[in-house]
Amino acid sequence: MDLTYTPEEEDFRARLREWLAKALPELPARPDPLDWPGRRAYDLGWQRRLYDAGYGSLHWDAPPALRLIFLEETELAGAPYVGANFVGLLHAGPTIAAEGTDEQRARWLPPILRGEAVWCQGFSEPDAGSDLAALRTRAVRDGDDYVITGQKTWTSHAEIADWCELLVRTDPEAPRHRGISWLAMPMDAPGITVRPLRTLAGPAEFAEVFLDEVRVPVANRVGAEHDGWRVTMVTLSFERGTAFVGEVVACRRTLGGLARTARANGRWDDPVLRRRLGRLNAEFTALWRLIQWNVGAGGEAGGAPGAGGSVFKLRYSQARQELYDAAAEVLGASGALDADQEWTAARLSSLSYTIAAGTSQIQRNIIAERILGLPKGR
Amino acid sequence: MDLRPTADQRALQTSARDLLARRFGRDRLRAAVDDPALDRALWRELGAAGFFALRLPEADGGVGLGLPDAVLVFEEAGRALLPGPLVAGHLLAGVVPGAATGERVVGLCDVGTGGARLWEHPEDCDELIMVEDAGPDASCGDGPDASSGDGPGASSGCGPDTSSGDGPDAYWNAPDWPTLAPLRSIDPLTPLARVVSYPRRAPRALDVPRLRREATLLTAALQLGSAARTVEMAVEHAGRREQFGVRIGAFQAVKHLCAEMLIRVDIARSAVYAASLTGQSLPVIGAKVLADEAAVRNARDCLQVHGGMGFTWEADVHLHLKRAWLRLEQWQSGAKAEEALAEALLADAAAV
Ligand SMILES: Cc1cc2nc3c(=O)[nH]c(=O)nc-3n(C[C@H](O)[C@H](O)[C@H](O)COP(=O)(O)OP(=O)(O)OC[C@H]3O[C@@H](n4cnc5c(N)ncnc54)[C@H](O)[C@@H]3O)c2cc1C
Numbered sequence: 023m024d025l026t027y028t029p030e031e032e033d034f035r036a037r038l039r040e041w042l043a044k045a046l047p048e049l050p051a052r053p054d055p056l057d058w059p060g061r062r063a064y065d066l067g068w069q070r071r072l073y074d075a076g077y078g079s080l081h082w083d084a085p086p087a088l089r090l091i092f093l094e095e096t097e098l099a100g101a102p103y104v105g106a107n108f109v110g111l112l113h114a115g116p117t118i119a120a121e122g123t124d125e126q127r128a129r130w131l132p133p134i135l136r137g138e139a140v141w142c143q144g145f146s147e148p149d150a151g152s153d154l155a156a157l158r159t160r161a162v163r164d165g166d167d168y169v170i171t172g173q174k175t176w177t178s179h180a181e182i183a184d185w186c187e188l189l190v191r192t193d194p195e196a197p198r199h200r201g202i203s204w205l206a207m208p209m210d211a212p213g214i215t216v217r218p219l220r221t222l223a224g225p226a227e228f229a230e231v232f233l234d235e236v237r238v239p240v241a242n243r244v245g246a247e248h249d250g251w252r253v254t255m256v257t258l259s260f261e262r263g264t265a266f267v268g269e270v271v272a273c274r275r276t277l278g279g280l281a282r283t284a285r286a287n288g289r290w291d292d293p294v295l296r297r298r299l300g301r302l303n304a305e306f307t308a309l310w311r312l313i314q315w316n317v318g319a320g321g322e323a324g325g326a327p328g329a330g331g332s333v334f335k336l337r338y339s340q341a342r343q344e345l346y347d348a349a350a351e352v353l354g355a356s357g358a359l360d361a362d363q364e365w366t367a368a369r370l371s372s373l374s375y376t377i378a379a380g381t382s383q384i385q386r387n388i389i390a391e392r393i394l395g396l397p398k399g400r
Numbered sequence: 401m402d403l404r405p406t407a408d409q410r411a412l413q414t415s416a417r418d419l420l421a422r423r424f425g426r427d428r429l430r431a432a433v434d435d436p437a438l439d440r441a442l443w444r445e446l447g448a449a450g451f452f453a454l455r456l457p458e459a460d461g462g463v464g465l466g467l468p469d470a471v472l473v474f475e476e477a478g479r480a481l482l483p484g485p486l487v488a489g490h491l492l493a494g495v496v497p498g499a500a501t502g503e504r505v506v507g508l509c510d511v512g513t514g515g516a517r518l519w520e521h522p523e524d525c526d527e528l529i530m531v532e533d534a535g536p537d538a539s540c541g542d543g544p545d546a547s548s549g550d551g552p553g554a555s556s557g558c559g560p561d562t563s564s565g566d567g568p569d570a571y572w573n574a575p576d577w578p579t580l581a582p583l584r585s586i587d588p589l590t591p592l593a594r595v596v597s598y599p600r601r602a603p604r605a606l607d608v609p610r611l612r613r614e615a616t617l618l619t620a621a622l623q624l625g626s627a628a629r630t631v632e633m634a635v636e637h638a639g640r641r642e643q644f645g646v647r648i649g650a651f652q653a654v655k656h657l658c659a660e661m662l663i664r665v666d667i668a669r670s671a672v673y674a675a676s677l678t679g680q681s682l683p684v685i686g687a688k689v690l691a692d693e694a695a696v697r698n699a700r701d702c703l704q705v706h707g708g709m710g711f712t713w714e715a716d717v718h719l720h721l722k723r724a725w726l727r728l729e730q731w732q733s734g735a736k737a738e739e740a741l742a743e744a745l746l747a748d749a750a751a752v
Binding site for chain 1: 401402403404405406409468631635638639646647649650651652654655656658659660662663666667668669670671673674676677678682683685686687689690734735737738739740741742743744745746
C-alpha cells in the first residue's frame, strides 16, 4: 500500500502544471455544443497541443501513476476533456495498440495521437445492444475486401468520425461468439449513411449508421478472422475500466461548486441536503481511490483492466446521477427546470451513464458471474 | 503509487486470518454467543501475536508496523467477528501497562459530543479510558453529552482537578468508578453498558484527536472485514441452495444483490486502505461512512439471500448485522460524519 509519488513523478506533475498554465489561456473559445465541425476542430486541436508537448500518448504508454497525475492535473486546471477523441484515444487506440499488427499500429495510432483522426464505435445494432453477440451486420469476403451490409445504432460522434471500430459477422454459420470480426472502417467509404439521432438531452450526440455494400479491405481487420469477440472484450474492458476515470476528478470539482452555491443561496441550511453532499464527498474520494487500486491491479495483468472495471463503472455511473440529482436540489425549481442551466443539462446527460458502455444490469451480471463465480443464468 | 497490499502485508493478513481460524473458529464463535465473557487466554494469545503491540516500536517490545498493517489485521478481526475491545487494546497498548501483551483488558469509551457513551464488555475490562471532545473548549462537567440533553448525565463526581477549559480530554477510570445504565446489548457477542457519568479524577495526557482518528479508522476496518465476509457467505449459499430446480445464484435478482455487495466492499476497501496511508481526518471519516454502509447493507442483503434460514438464531448472519449496527454507532455516527464531510467541501471550495 503506497500512495506516494516518486520524485520523478512529482517532477512530471510540476512540469505538466506549468505547461497547462501556459497552454490553457491560448486555447480558442469553446465551441457551441451543436456546432459539430467546431467541436471536432476544438477537440483535435487540444489533442495536437498535448501531442506537441509530449503528452499525446499518455493514455497508452505511460506508467499508470503518470496517467493518473495527468488526469488529475488536467482536470484541476480545467483543461478540455477528450471529447471527440474518446473512442480513438481511450478504447479503439488501446485495442489496436494491444491487438493490431505493427503495420496497423503505424497506420492508425499516430493520427489519433496527433489529433488528426476521430474514431467512432460501431458495435450496437437495433437488435443487438446488451446482447452484443446477436449482431447481424454482415461482412462477405470478396477478394481483398469485405463487403458490409447492415445497420449500427447509438453510434456516438459518427457524424464527425474518420474511422469506425466496427463489429461485423464474418461467419453466420458459426456459434454466435465465433463468427465476429473487428474491423477499422473509413467513414468516407461509399455506401455509408449517417442519420443523427437527437438525445433526450437535446443535441444529436449519436447516430444511426446504415451500411450498404460498403467495401473495407481485409487488411483493416484487427485480430484473426472470426476472432473479433475476443478483441471486443479487450475494447470493452478499456471502455469500462479506464475511459471514465478522468471524469471523477471533474465530479469532485462540481461537488465543491454545489456546496458553494448551496451556501450562497441558503439551501445549505437544510441538513438533509448537507448530509447528502457530505456523503457524495466520501463517495467520489473513494472512487478515486478505487481507480488507483484498479490501475495497480491492471498494471500487473498487462494493460487491459479486468472485470474490476465493471465495479468502477457501475458505482461511478450511479454516483454521477446522484451528484446531479443533488445539483437539482441545490438549484431549486427554477434552476432544475431550466434546460440551459449547466448542471441541469449535465443531469440529463448523466441519465445515459447507467446505459452506455454496458447497462448497470449487465455490469452486475458480469460481476456476479466473472468475479463472484455465481452460476450462469438468465 | 500502488494501493494494493505488498507481499509482506498480505502475509501479515494471512497469518492473522490463520490465527483467528485456529483460535476463534465457528465453534468458538457460537460458544461465545452463549457466554460472551471475554476469553482471557485468547486475549493474551492475541497479545503474544502482536495484535495490540503491532505499531509500538520494536525497542518497546512492539512489532514496529504502521497503520496500514493494523488496518489489514483489523479487517481480519472483523471477518471473524472477533469480540472484545480490540480497538481500545490496540490504541492503548503503549499507554496502559499490560494492554500490549493482553494481560490487562482495557476499554475505551467515547463520551464526546454525540458520542455513543457505550462501554464494550464492561464486566471484562480491568480499566477504562474516557475520551472527551478534543480541543481547548471541552467543557467541564460530566462529559459534554450531559449538557446536550441526550441522556440523564449528572455532573456528580466532577473532580476538583478538572476545572480548566483546556485540560486533558481523556480520563482514566477504574471499572467501578463510572455510573452505568444497564443495557441488554443487541449484539449477543458484545455486552454493553451506557456510561451515565464518570469522575474526572485521573486525567490522562493522550493525543485525543489522533486517538479518535485511529479509533474511527480501525472500526472502519472491522466493518470492512465483516462486509467482505458476508459477501462470501451470500455467494456460498447462493451457489449451493436450489429452488425451482436451479441454484438460486443463477437468478438475476440474487446475483445482483451479490454484485452490489461486492461493489460496496471494493469501494470501502479503497477508502479504508487509502485513509490508513494518509491518516488524515477527512479520508478517515469518509472511509468510516462507506465501511459502515458496506457492513450494514451487506449483512442485510446476506440475510435476504439466505431466506428464512437467514432469520434464524443459528445462522451467523444476524451476528454480522448486529455487530455492524454496533460499530456504526461507534466513533463517527453517520450524521456527524456526513456533516463534517459536507463542511469540508466548503473549505475545499474556498481553497480553489
Ligand atoms: C449516450 C449513449 C452513447 C452510446 N454510444 C455508443 C457507441 O458509440 N457505439 C455503440 O456501439 N453503442 C453505443 N451506445 C449503445 C449502448 O452500448 C447500448 O445502449 C447498451 O449496451 C444497451 O443496449 P440497448 O440500448 O439495446 O438496451 P437493451 O439491451 O435492450 O436493454 C434494455 C433493458 O434491458 C436490460 N437487460 C438486457 N439484457 C439483460 C440481461 N441479460 N440481464 C438483465 N437485464 C438485461 C438492460 O439492462 C436495460 O435495462 C450508446 C448508448 C448511449 C445511451
